[in-house]
Amino acid sequence: MKGNEQIRILVVEDEPAIAADLCFVVEEVGYEIGGTASSVDEALKLLEDADIDGVILDANLRGASSASIADALKARNLPFFVLSGYLQRQLPEPLCGAPFLAKPYDQDELTSRIRDLGR
Amino acid sequence: MAARYETWGAGLERPGVVAVTAGAAWIDVSERRSGGQFFFGDSETAAAIAAANWARSPLGLPQTWPKRLRVALEICLNSAFPIAIFWGGELCLLYNDAYHGLLADKHPRALGRPAREVWPEIWDVTGPMLQGAFTDGAPTRSEDLQLHMIRNGRRDEGYFTFSYSPIPDDDGGIGGVFCPVVETTDHVIGERRLRTLRDLAALSRAENEGEACRLAASVLAVNGYDLPFSAIYRFDHERGEAELMAATGVRPGGHIAPLRIPLGDPDPIRGDIWGLAEVARLTPGRVAIRSIDARFGEPPCGPWPAAADEAVLFPIVLLGQDRAAAALIAAINPFKRLDAAYAYFLDRVAAKIASSMTDARAYAAERERAEEIRVRELALQRTEAELREAQRLGRIGSWRWSGRHDDRGGASPYIARIFGLDPDAPPPSFAEQKGLLYAPADWERLDAATSETLRTGEGFELDLPAHRADGVAIHVTIRGEAVRDERDAIVGLRSTIQDITERKHAQERVELLLREVTHRAKNLLTVVRAVARQTARRDSPIAFAQRFDQRIAALGASHDLLVQNEWRGVELHALTRSQLAHFRDLFGSRICMEGPTTVVKPAASQAIGMALHELATNAGKYGALSNDTGVVHIAFGVVGEGDAPHFEMEWRESGGPTVVAPKRHGFGHMVILQMAKHALGGQVTLDYAPSGVVWKVSAPLDNVIEPAQGED
Incomplete structure (x- = not known):
């Protein structure tokens, strides 16, 4: 926790409509959008440059696995959860071992998962 | 024969017989008489002549016979060769002992009788010949002449070689005919x-x-x-x-x-x-x-x-x-x-x-057997050809193998096709197949399966990745079973190898597609859900129903195009027309499109499609398409040759009511700006210029354009 400071969430999702929805929910929860990324490179760059407290991570970005992002997040000890239309067991390591939210998601569950990122 | 000549020679040297020279005008014959009768010798015929009653013969008594006749008769009687003499105008017959065989039962009554009486049955043939020799002095010579005489009461097939030669009489004319003859019937x-x-x-x-x-x-x-x-x-x-x-x-x-x-x-x-x-x-x-x-x-x-x-x-x-x-x-x-x-x-x-x-x-x-073999061989050849074709068609090869690692076994021709081997070279031994046809680990699986079958007799079936000789990866199904001899002992292995590469690939494609479709379906549901939530956030329930409907329909339209194109991207003209279907009557007049045929990637198509939908909705409500004169100009294409080509697209409205920038941005704005930027990974600007809204996209080519089919 960062005390009184705003919690900044990075949304990594290549589907624009979903990314938009996720941003709205993040703001509803009371957190701030630390950035949005639709590709692996973009996400890794934002992790380098921006001040991020938690990440919503789509498992598949324009056909590429986001496993490398998960690795980077683990290395930084940043909280995140994986969002995917695939079954969790179909995902490669380390995505399949991370907290998981299946698409299409339930609003309340999404809200509680996002809230957890700030704890 | 020598003895006969001797007798003949002895006769010549007899006293009183003078050797004649050609052209001699006279001849003297010493005659032996016995009891006032002529004596013709000791032969049976001579006796018969002596005993005959010549008074009734046209020849008359022998004492009256011309000297020449007597000489000829003496020669005849002394000869061991069958000889006949026909004398006088009636050609009366005289002959010797050797001639009896020709006469059979006609002897001795034929003696001295006219020839015509003796052989009426052949007279039609011999008569003219005899007459010819007798009257004209022309000798004849006949060989194997067919003369069917009646002898011993029956007519018999007979053949004779003979000659008729004239005999001069004492006064210089022709007195008779001399006839040596031999019967050649048996020979002929x-x-x-x-x-x-x-x-x-x-x-x-x-x-x-x-x-x-x-x-x-x-x-x-x-x-x-x-x-x-x-x-x-x-x-x-x-x-x-x-x-x-x-x-x-x-x-x-x-x-x-x-x-x-x-x-x-x-x-x-x-x-x-x-x-x-x-x-x-x-x-x-x-x-x-x-x-x-x-x-x-x-x-x-x-x-x-x-x-x-x-x-x-x-x-x-x-x-x-x-x-x-x-x-x-x-x-x-x-x-x-x-x-x-x-x-x-x-x-x-x-x-x-x-x-x-x-x-x-x-x-x-023999021929039937040969034919049977030929038919069987033909049938066998047909069966073999059929099998070959069936193997080719089913992409199946067969292999028979003793089970020894160094054994090449016997492979059907299609094996070479499957593995890209030289069909004329012997197939590699099982040991050689390791590394050549199968990766070592796969070969070991096959080795284990075959060893088990050779040990237990239980068949096996294996799906294995394999390699052609040229290194191309293939996939095969191998089924094997034990071959047993007549005593039921396992003596080897029979197996089929089926190339299932294509099926495997298809299967993999289907699996991938299934995963992909599931993923996309869930994604789409999430999108729908987000659209619904975002639409609901702003609009009244009635407006929500309408807007939500339109947005889902727009999503559906781009999805349709995607499916039509088998998920390989969407052509931009078609995408634009589908998203602006509501204004289809304005195409070519108030909606102008400019750009080459451009196929965009599935993800980009969805973002661009939704953005076009929102732009068109806004234009219809507030912009260039809300009055009767406004125009929308859409242009797209690739700019910047060489290292960094970019996809650019522009939506430019003009001639509509004066544009006033909205105070509050809703979901549409987010879609047009954020979502497009997000999905295309480039620059997106939306300018609320008073003369008309301008939307511009510039994105790296790779993010937007689907590579042309066949070149990657």
Whole structure:
């Protein structure tokens, strides 16, 4: 926790409509959008440059696995959860071992998962 | 012969006989007389001459006979060669002992009788010849002349070699005819029969028994003298009948040679007229003789002036068989006795036919066997070809293998095709296949499976990745089972190898597609959900229903295009038309589109599609399409050749009401700006210029454009 400071969430999702929805929910929860990324490179760059407290991570970005992002997040000890239309067991390591939210998601569950990122 | 010459020579040296020189005008013969009679010697004929009553002969008493006649007669009587003398105008016959055979029972009454009386039966031939020699002095010479004399009460076929030479009489004219003669009957007939037997032996091999009979008959037909007519019947013991195979000198199917004869049938016309039932039971060497009586009507004569009155029936027994297969009916020459030579000849003919038929039967059987083998081989070849084609069609090869690692086994041709091996080279041994056809680990799985089958006899089935000789990865299904010998011991392995590469690829594609479709479906549901939530956030329930509907329809439209194109991207003109379907009447007039044929990626198509939908909705509500004059200009294309080509797209409105930038941005704004930027990974700007809204996209080519099919 960062005390009184705003919690900044990075949304990594290549589907624009979903990314938009996720941003709205993040703001509803009371957190701030630390950035949005639709590709692996973009996400890794934002992790380098921006001040991020938690990440919503789509498992598949324009056909590429986001496993490398998960690795980077683990290395930084940043909280995140994986969002995917695939079954969790179909995902490669380390995505399949991370907290998981299946698409299409339930609003309340999404809200509680996002809230957890700030704890 | 030497002794005969001696006798002859001794006669010449007798006293009183003067050797004559050519042209001698006189001749002196010392005459021995006995009891006032001329003495002609000690021969039987001489005695007969002495005993004959010459008073009744046109020749008169021997004392009155001209000197020349007496000289000639003496030569004749002293000769051991058959010699006749025809003397005087009536050509009265005198002859010696050697001549008796020609006369048979005509001796001794022929002595001194006119030739015409002695041989009326041949006078038509010999008469003119004799007269010619006698009157014109022209000597004749005949060889093997056919003269059928009546001797011993029957007319006999006979052949003679002789000459008629004139004998001068005492006053310079021609007194008679001198005739040395030899009968060549046996020689001529023997030659003839020998020719027949030789021709039979020289016949080419027949294809079947019937042809053997017909070929034999073609030879017999030439010898009508010994076989005035003949017929060969084959026995059909099962049906109890005999079938005519061939006939000579007689019409097949006629009264004498019916086409079929029911064996043992007593009917005098349609029955077994030849008694073939009896012949069928004869053992080789036995014959049956039938006289040709009135039952046969008028039998043909062949070359003879009279019909045969007797026939000999031979059973024809084939080699290795114990009963007659056929019968030969041979009519007998009516002018020749059935003597031992004749019987022997006919027996040889029958034997020849038997051996020809035996050969033909063996040949036919051999041919049948060969044909059977040929048919079987053909069938086998067809089966093999069929198998080859089936293997090719099913992409299956087969392999038989002893189970030893160094054994190459026997592979069907398709094996080489599957693995890209040289079809003419021997296949690699099992040990060599490790690393060559299968990765070591896969080879070991195969080794384990085959070892297990060789040990237990249990078959196996394995799906294995493999490699062609050229390194291309393939996938095969291998099924194997144990091969057992007649004692049920496992002696090897039989297996099929099926190339399932394509199926495997298809299967993988389907699996991928299924995963992908599931993923996309869930994604789409999430999008729908987000659209619903975002739309609901802003609008009243009635407006929500309308807006939500439109947005879902727009999503659906781009999805349709995607599906139509099998998820390989969407063409931008088509995408634009589908998203602006509501304004389709304005295309070409108030909505202008400019750009090359451009296929965009599935994700980009969805973002661009949704953005176009929102832009069009806004334009219809507030912008260029909300009045009657406004125009929307849409342009897209690739700019910047070389290293960093970019996809650019522009939506420019003009002629609409003056634009006022909205105070609050809703979901549409987010879609047009954020979502497009997000999905395309480039720059997106939305300018609320008073003259008209301008939306601009610039994104790296790779994010937007689907690479052309076939080049990557």
